[in-house]
Structures are given as C-alpha cells and as structure tokens.
Amino acid sequence: MATTAALAQPPAPLVDAAGLSRPRRARLPVPRPLRRLAGPLLLVALWQLLGSLGEIDPRVLATPGQVLAAAWDLARTGELASNLLASLVRVAQGLAIGVTLGVVLAVAAGLFRLGEDLVDSTMQVLRSLPVLGLLPLVIIWFGVGEEPKVALVVFATVFPVYLNTYAGIRGVDGRLVESAKVLGLGRLALIRHVVLPGAVPGFLVGLRFALTSSWLVIIIAEQLNATSGIGYLMNQAQAWYRTDIIVLGLLIYGLLGLGADAVVRLLERRLLRWRRGFDGN
Template sequence: MPDALAQAVAPSSLTGDGGAARPPGPGPGSALVDAVALNKPRRTLIPLPRPVRRLAGPLLLVLVWQLLGTFGVVGERVLAPPSAVFSAGWELTRTGELTDHLLASLTRVASGLALGVSAGLVIAVVAGLFRLGDELLDSTMQVLRALPVLGLLPLVIIWFGVGETPKIALVAFGTAFPVYVNTYSAIRGVDHRLVESGRTAGLGRLGLVRHVILPGAVPGFLVGLRFALTGAWLIMIIAEQLNATNGIGYLMNQAQSWYRTDIIVLGLLIYGLLGLGADALVRLLERRLLSWRHGFEGGA
C-alpha cells in the first residue's frame, strides 16, 4: 500500500501542478515553438549594413599594410604601401595610360569568356541530355581538362602568332571546362522524382528539358561561371606578360623592370577588384534566376 501511494503522489510532486507527469522529449507545442524560433529575425553581432560589414576585413588589411610601410617594417622596394599604390594609380589614370591598358584587358577577357562559356555550355547540354553525346564528348572533355592551360602557350603562339588571337584562345580554353563540368554534373544530378512528376503531368521530352532539367541545372551553371570568371583573369595575367604591347599584365611586366612595386601591386589590386565585380555579377544573376530557391544563409 505505501508503494502504491508513493507512485500516485510522485507525478504530482514532479510536475508541481497536481497533474500527470509530462513525458520526456518534445511536447505537443514544441513544433510550433521551433517554427516561431526559426522565423525570428537573426541578430547580427555588429549592427551595420551587410555591405559595410563585408568591407571591414579588406579595410582592416589595408590599414595594417599602411602601418607596416609607414613605420618602415616593410620597405617600399619590397612592397609599396597603399598610399604609394593609390598615388601611382592616380598618376596613371590622369595620363590615360591605365584606362587604355584596362580596356585592352577587358576586351580580351570578354571575348575569351564569350567563346569559352558558350562552348562549355553547349557541350555540357549535349553530353548531359543525350547518351551518345555523353559517350563521345565527356571522355574527350575530361582528357582536355587535364591539360595545363598555360602549358599550351607556346603551341598557341605557333598556331596563331603573337597578336590578340592566342590570348583570347587561352582564355576560351581555360574557361570552357569549369562551365562544362559543373553544368554537366547539374544536368545529370536533377532529381529523378522531378522528372517523373513532369512525365505524370503530361510533359514530353522537350517539355521536361525546358521546364525541369535546364532550370534544375542553372545553379550548377552559375557555379561554373563563377570559376570561369576567376580563371579568365588568372590566365590573362600570364598571357599579357608574354608578347603583349598593352594590358594590365603588360603594365605589371614593365613595372618589374624598374622595380616599381607600387604599379605591380596596383595591377594585382585591379585584377582583384575585377574578380570581385565579376563575383558580384554572378550573385546578382543568382538572385534573379534562383529567386525560388531559399538556402541556408548563415547564422548570426
């Protein structure tokens, strides 16, 4: 009898409200609580706009760099401080020399990207949609992808000479493969359940390609485009330092002869800013084309 009484009283003493003891684990309202918690706006550690917070890291790096140059920790012959770099940039801009070199580089990269991205996209679609295209093209693209792009420079010069064509050809060759690999993988990675749902809805092969497969491959294409944009500038740095008469790479090569580290660093900063601008362009395309997709955006 005492044991039975103890068992009857124990739940009330645990709950404190005279009712039955709550079972372990999440209760009936836990799903609602979790949903409310997930929908609450995230708090940021620094109450500043997101663009300002993204610039905080580079600005801090520039400040440390300037202090190292000001106090003589790093000599100007080794690495010019930001003040000297900005001064050289202003002088080259004032004379119009920097603008001419920048336009030459932009023209080459744009031409090479147009050819490389178009070729990579078309080959990826053919190899991804058709079994025969996969058997004929994918293995060939994988072999060519393993070739070092800059190692082809002597051969490209023999083929096309030392004008604009070899530089554009190198950029096209180097940017086609990131687009191909990521787009091809995205096409083959489309969820089979979506394809079956499209067939159930009455879509034919062309309708599946247009409304299911290609839209599902857009994220992969944009990833490949991001890699292609970065790779284009890396290739152009080397291509413009060999057999070139203008361009940012040519300007840096000329500055090396005079130990002008300020101009060399200026060229590197221009390449970095161009890469940042290209990445921002791809992010804008992602927001426009993938507005239906909501992914994880990081915690507070």
C-alpha cells in the same frame, strides 16, 4: 494564464555590481557590406602603418599611399584606362566563346547518351592539361597577336562551365522527371521546363569558376608578347622595380574578380528565387 502573463512581461533590467538597475542598451545594427569591408580595411591600415614606420622596404612592397599615387598618375595620363580596356576586351571575348562552348557541350553530353560517349571522355582528358603549358603551342597556332591570349581564356573557362552544367543536368531529381512525364510533358517540354531550370545552379557555379580562371590566365598571357593590358603594364613596371604599379595591377585584377563574382551573385538572386537555402543566419 500565469504562463502567458509571464511571457508578456518585459525583460528584467540589467543589474550592476552595486545592485543598481541600469537600462539595457540597444545595439545599432552594422550594415553587412561594412562588416565585409572591415577585414580588408584593417589589413590595408596595418600595411600602411608598417610602411610608414620603415618596416617594409618600398622597393620590396610599396605602401597603399604610393599605390594610390601611381594609380592617379596612370589615370591622369590615360595609360590605366587604355590598358584596362584592353584586358577587359580580351577577357570578354574569351568568356563569350568559352561559356557558350561549355554550355553547348554540356547540353549535348547531359541530354543524350551518344553525346556523353563522344564528348565527356574527351573533355575529361583535355581538362587535365595545364593551361599555361599550352602557351608555346598556342603561339605556334595563332601567332603572337590577340588570338593566343583569347584562346587561353577560352581554354581556361570552357571546362568549369562544362563540368558544372553537365553535373547540374545529370543531377536533376528523377522524381521531378517522372512527375513531368505523368503530367504528359513531351521530351522538349521536359527539357525546357524541368531539366534546364534544374541545371541553372550548376551553370552559375561553373560561371563563377570561369570568371576567376579568366583573370588568372590573362595576367600571365598579357606578360608575354603583349603591347597593352594590365599584365603588360605590370611587366613593364618590373623592369624599373616599380612595385607600386605591380601592386596596383594585382589590386585591379582582384577588384575585377570581386565585381564579376558580385554579378554572378546578382544572377543567382534573380534566377534562383524559387530555391531557398541556408544563408548563414
């Protein structure tokens, strides 16, 4: 009873150096999105400060204020929207083909040993090839239009999706498979209710890498024989030493990658409600 009474008592007030008690201050919780933005905002503030003090030459690196002014000018003339749309269309087309192809190949190699023998060794060889090193060959195959840019995105996205989805299929717990067989599930039901759901986490990891790779590739592809796109805009700005437009293009690519990662996180919360993992608390 004494222990219970002691636990029920409120915490003792804080005591200062003079021996006087003072009330304990309640801390206001800071929203997590605000905490995540604190680091980038401090970096931008320091960047602006150094530029305003003349410590950074605008011809070498434009200040955030100059970047915002360039964004306003390009948005007002419509150049920013048209070039951004061109980049989004190319990435969307390449992702649609690359992700679909990666999933199909991963399912074929993960579910069937013959598929593994025919597909996995070939994919392991091809994935070691440098994507940008294929650019001259892709131009010879597809010309200098839209096809080579989309093809490079496909090549950059198919392998992360394949490797992680294949690993997810083969990493399904064997005890679950045995339990499903004991319950009388046939092969198709086993694949549908056990194997494929168990491979979803691996697929989402591969999708996240694929989204990042798509933007890394398109920024280079659009600077070669392109007439539109954010990469084309940056290439044109390089000729006039417009570092404000170049930095703006890089920021757009970064924000697009951040948005794509947020979409994958949303999918993870929706599709993986059954899985509870460590969240850093």
